[in-house]
Structure formats: C-alpha cells, structure tokens
Amino acid sequence: MHLPKPGGFDAAFEHVCGDWLAEQPLPVIACGMVGSAQGWREAPYCPTPARAADLSAHLRTLDTASGHRLHIVPGVIEHGALPNVMRGEETQVLGLLRGLAEEHRNGHLLVGLPGSHSKWVRVENGCITHFDTFMTGELYAIASAHSILGRTQQRDAPFQAAAFERGVRTALSDTGALGPLSTAFSARTLGLTGVLDGAEQADYLSGLWIGHEVQALRQSTVALPEVLLIGNEALCERYTRALGLAGFPHPTTATQATERGLWAVAEAAGLVASASKEFIHA
Amino acid sequence: MHLPKPGGFDAAFEHVCGDWLAEQPLPVIACGMVGSAQGWREAPYCPTPARAADLSAHLRTLDTASGHRLHIVPGVIEHGALPNVMRGEETQVLGLLRGLAEEHRNGHLLVGLPGSHSKWVRVENGCITHFDTFMTGELYAIASAHSILGRTQQRDAPFQAAAFERGVRTALSDTGALGPLSTAFSARTLGLTGVLDGAEQADYLSGLWIGHEVQALRQSTVALPEVLLIGNEALCERYTRALGLAGFPHPTTATQATERGLWAVAEAAGLVASASKEFIHA
Numbered sequence: 001m002h003l004p005k006p007g008g009f010d011a012a013f014e015h016v017c018g019d020w021l022a023e024q025p026l027p028v029i030a031c032g033m034v035g036s037a038q039g040w041r042e043a044p045y046c047p048t049p050a051r052a053a054d055l056s057a058h059l060r061t062l063d064t065a066s067g068h069r070l071h072i073v074p075g076v077i078e079h080g081a082l083p084n085v086m087r088g089e090e091t092q093v094l095g096l097l098r099g100l101a102e103e104h105r106n107g108h109l110l111v112g113l114p115g116s117h118s119k120w121v122r123v124e125n126g127c128i129t130h131f132d133t134f135m136t137g138e139l140y141a142i143a144s145a146h147s148i149l150g151r152t153q154q155r156d157a158p159f160q161a162a163a164f165e166r167g168v169r170t171a172l173s174d175t176g177a178l179g180p181l182s183t184a185f186s187a188r189t190l191g192l193t194g195v196l197d198g199a200e201q202a203d204y205l206s207g208l209w210i211g212h213e214v215q216a217l218r219q220s221t222v223a224l225p226e227v228l229l230i231g232n233e234a235l236c237e238r239y240t241r242a243l244g245l246a247g248f249p250h251p252t253t254a255t256q257a258t259e260r261g262l263w264a265v266a267e268a269a270g271l272v273a274s275a276s277k278e279f280i281h282a
Numbered sequence: 283m284h285l286p287k288p289g290g291f292d293a294a295f296e297h298v299c300g301d302w303l304a305e306q307p308l309p310v311i312a313c314g315m316v317g318s319a320q321g322w323r324e325a326p327y328c329p330t331p332a333r334a335a336d337l338s339a340h341l342r343t344l345d346t347a348s349g350h351r352l353h354i355v356p357g358v359i360e361h362g363a364l365p366n367v368m369r370g371e372e373t374q375v376l377g378l379l380r381g382l383a384e385e386h387r388n389g390h391l392l393v394g395l396p397g398s399h400s401k402w403v404r405v406e407n408g409c410i411t412h413f414d415t416f417m418t419g420e421l422y423a424i425a426s427a428h429s430i431l432g433r434t435q436q437r438d439a440p441f442q443a444a445a446f447e448r449g450v451r452t453a454l455s456d457t458g459a460l461g462p463l464s465t466a467f468s469a470r471t472l473g474l475t476g477v478l479d480g481a482e483q484a485d486y487l488s489g490l491w492i493g494h495e496v497q498a499l500r501q502s503t504v505a506l507p508e509v510l511l512i513g514n515e516a517l518c519e520r521y522t523r524a525l526g527l528a529g530f531p532h533p534t535t536a537t538q539a540t541e542r543g544l545w546a547v548a549e550a551a552g553l554v555a556s557a558s559k560e561f562i563h564a
Contacts, residue, residue: 081457082464083471117430117467132460133467135429139421142428147420148399175363178414178498179461181491182364185399185415189365209463216460 009040010065021068027271028064029262031073032088035060040070045077045085050128052094056269073265076128084133088258089119092230095261096254097126110217110225112251114235116141120217122225132220134213137235140206149184149205152191157199159234161241167207168242172215180212206238214242227251291322292347303350309553311544313355314370317342322352327359327367332410334376338550355547358410366415370540371401374512377543378536379408392499392507394525394533396517398423402499404507414502416495419517422488431466431487434473439481441516443523449489450524454497462494488520496524509533 017028035043043060059071075087093111111121116137122130144150167187170176176183187205190196196204218224227243229236229251236253243251266272299310317325325342341353357369375393393403398419404412426432449469452458458465469487472478478486500506509525511518511533518535525533548554 077475079475081452081455082468083475083477084467085471085474132464134460134464135466136463138429139425139463139466142424143421146424146428147417170363173363178416178502179494181418181421181462181495182414182416182498184417184421185366186364189367192367193359193361193365195365212461213463216464220460 009034013064013068013070014066017068018066021066025068027071027266028068029059029071029073029266029269029271031091031258031262031265035072035074036087039072041072043072043074045075046090048076048078048128048130050076050090051126052264052268055090055094056265059265059269071266071269071271073262076131078131084131086119086121086131086133089113089121089131089230090128091261091265092254092257093121093123093128093261094264095257095259096228096230097123098260098264099254099256104226108225110221110227112227112229112231112239114229114231114239118213132217134216136209136213140209143184143205144202149187149201152188152198153202153205154198155202157202160200160203163196163200163204164207164238165241165245167204167209168211168214168245171208171211172218172246176208176212176215180209183208183212207242210238210242211245214239214246214248218246218248224248229253230257291316295346295352296348299350300348303348307350309353309548310350311341311353311355311548311553313373313540313544313547317354317356318369321354323354325354325356327357328372330358330360330410330412332358332372333408334546334550337372337376338547341547341551353548353551353553355544358413360413366413368401368403368413368415371395371403371413371512372410373543373547374536374539375403375405375410375543376546377539377541378510378512379405380542380546381536381538386508390507392503392509394509394511394513394521396511396513396521400495414499416498418491418495422491425466425487426484431469431483434470434480435484435487436480437484439484442482442485445478445482445486446489446520447523447527449486449491450493450496450527453490453493454500454528458490458494458497462491465490465494489524492520492524493527496521496528496530500528500530506530511535512539 034040041060041062046054046058055073058074062070064070073091075085076090078084096111097105106125109123111123113119118134118136120132121128144153170183187201191201224247227248229239240251267274316322323342323344328336328340337355340356344352346352355373357367358372360366378393379387388407391405393405395401400416400418402414403410426435452465469483473483509530511521522533549556
C-alpha cells in the first residue's frame, strides 16, 4: 500500500468519500496502515487477547479538513520473545466471524490471511488469542526478482499446478527438513538437471515455501483446526492446495471481511445502531 | 564472481598468468565457475562419492590462445530429490584434507564453506560423500537490500555481537520452530517495540538465519561431528559463534585450501610430481 504524502491524506479522503458525505453525513471508520506511525494518525496497537469490544474501545479519532470525524481501528500486538503486529487483518478477522453461523463463531478457528506477510490468527470464542507472521510472500517476490533463482525463471507462464505441488510435497516430506534456506537451492538445481523448465521453477519455489509455512503450522498444533482464509483469490487457491496436501480440512474462503469487520467495530463502538446491519449493503 | 565475456577468457588468462608462463612453462590448473556452462569450457559434474582421484580423472582441458594447456577441475553433483551442485568448493575441501594430520584426514568430518550459498560437506576417509547447500548469505543480502527489513537497518554499524547471538539463540530455541520465513519478521517487530535499534537489526537477522542453518545441521545428524570451516574470516567468525551456541565442537578454520586442493588434484592427475609438494609455495 502506498500512503499519501504528509498532508495528502485529506485530499485522498475527499477524493474517495467527499461525494458520499456531501449527500448524507455518516460515521466514518477505517483500518490498516492509515493508523500506522507513517499513516494519517497513529493508533497504538491493542494487545492480545483482543475482541471487537477491545478494538472499539481504543479507536483513534481525527477531524478531517472537510469537517468529518474519522475513527481509526487500532492494530493488534502480541508481546513475547518474537513480538507480532498486524494492522487491518484484525478487522478482517472480526468481519469473518460476523459472517459465520453461531456454532462456528464460538469454536476454535485458525484464520489465514495470505499476502506479502501472511498472518495466521488463532480465534477462540470470538477472541483473537494468538497470531504468527510469515514473510513468505515478500521473500518469494524478492528471491524471484533479485536472487540467482530468478535468472532462470519464466514468470509470465500460467500457473504450473504440478510444479507447485511438487514444491509443497518436498517441503512437507523428510527431504524438506533442512528448511527453506536450504531447499530453495533445489529450484535452481532441478533446473540445471533438466527436471524443471523455466516456466515451472517459479511455481515450484512458491509451492516449496508455502509448503514450509504450512508444515510449520502443522507442527505447531496438536489437532489440525478448522481453517478459514481471507485474501486474494488466486493466492487463497494456492494455500488451499498446500493445506490439503498437508492434511488440513478443506478451508473456507471468506468474502467482504473488511467491510463486515469495520461494521462490527463501528457497532461495538456505538457509531451505528445494531439493528441497522443491512445498511452496509445499501 | 563476474566471468569475462565470451572471448574475454584468453585476455583475462594472459593478464593474470602471462608473465609467469613466459618465464617458465608450468602445468596450469583451475577450478570453480571457469568450468560452468557459462565459463570458459564446461567441465561436467562428477557425482558423489568423489575423491581427488575421481576429479583428476575427469579434468577438462583446453588450449589457450597463447598455446598453454589449461586443466579445469570438474564440480561435484549429488543426485536425489534435491540435487546439489558445487564448483570450486570440492577442490577447497580436498585442499583442507591435505593440510590435516593423518588421523584427522581419515575420520568423519563436516566441512563448512560459508558464503552466498554455503556448502556443508560430509567427508569420510578422504571422500566427499554428501553435501547440502543453504542460500542463507544471498537471501540475507537481498532481504536487507530489498525487503521491509532493510528499511530500518543501519548497515554501516560495526558488528553487534549481542544482537547476532540473540538471533542465533532464538533460532536454536523452541521460539524458532516456525522457521526462518516466520522468525525474520521479528527483526522488524523488535525494532518497532524498541528492543533492537537500527544498528542491531542487521546482525540480529544474520544471527537468526545462520542460527536456523546451524539448527538444521544439528537436527540432521545423530552425533555432532568435528567441523572445519573454509572461507572469509569475518564470516567464519560468525559461523564459529553460532556453532558454539549450538553445542558443536570449536571448529578449525583452514587456510590456503584452494591452492592445496588444486595441487592435490594436479598431483593425482600426474601434472606435477608428488615429491615437489613445496613447489606451490615457491
């Protein structure tokens, strides 16, 4: 996400929302990097465990140049030896919960948000209790763009399912035990030995590293939980394949998670009435 | 390593060796990327297990424009699900063996060659039986140069030993179990939470990923073997620290491994007489 330059937030806001708000005054709420230290106004992280009520109690507000009050949802931090932070994903997770039937919402869930920095969020009875980050997406992108692995990749090829699954299976097998810093080199040597052509090498590496991510999740849990995914459709499809090969139950992919999540926080904060749920679809 | 453009090999050779060879004709031998598909002449890989005699029996030759015969040492390949290749390191390993006392040379050794793509070579009774590659060095360099982790790193700082060791310990501990794709994000969050300053973040990440490499080696072996290192002094010092924290015996660092290795292969090939060992120091 590219943020506007300092001072440019008001103009961007006016461009996106000005017409709507001129027609009818509405409560305004936003989440994500708008609340980071480099955003419009910093909204300090809420610690885990975090529910919608915790986030709504810590909304950060600012008054825009056009006279509207903007509410910014804080991100979430988990303290510990390896601290973890997220901004925006917490709101998507709450939105996903809102879209679930009661019996699912009150169970134990693992919510995956694939992306440059994928988040894996544990939810227990509607509360975010723990999450991990994997830099798989960003590291894959820079390895393809800047490392020796990219030199022989043909990256405009259509999705190579067999190569992707070969990568996943390698990461999940004993062969993958040395981890992603080591197995990555096989994307090159399987090319050198004529096993993978240029069109297959990128998706093999993608499968390999997503496979290591899924393997780490599998090893960190006693029983494989119900998994829900939020994100880009093509990326969720890759993770769905990898999770399936690792033995996870078939994941459900959520839609409209951000909108539903913002609504959930706005409702918990009293910015909108609970009865007007359908308003978001107006 | 930047190879000369096609046709430029002769000029480069003449520049480096012309004066010596004009003074006195000598056998000429080389190893490394000069024998790759993009090198002067491709020297096909020898498969493991590989001894000096196997390499010397497969020297590739070419006649230079100046009328000298160049012998190129082949690289080594290990076939399997994750093929591995090396060029140059096999010669360094043979050189290291040559420098060892008899009782060490005939044991089981683990030889580490840290670099962009570090190699870990198993040697049994003077024979290269197995090796692994870790792309730790190159992936660290591109993560620092191109990922979000680099944005807050201050890379001109002197070596930050405590931050490096913090990274190693994290990778070796239960906290590191999710692997390098996940723990890498802590280089950012420990900055965000004020635990590591910009000068510490680069060496923390270096320690973290070298730690994951050493942890993978530790987990892949039943008994920790005697370790010998070949390479850049500062990098070997980092690996020595990490190996020590992982419980490996203090490694020995080898010198003149390339020269001794080329000599060993030349001798095995009959290019030089066995009696003239001291010639290399002339």
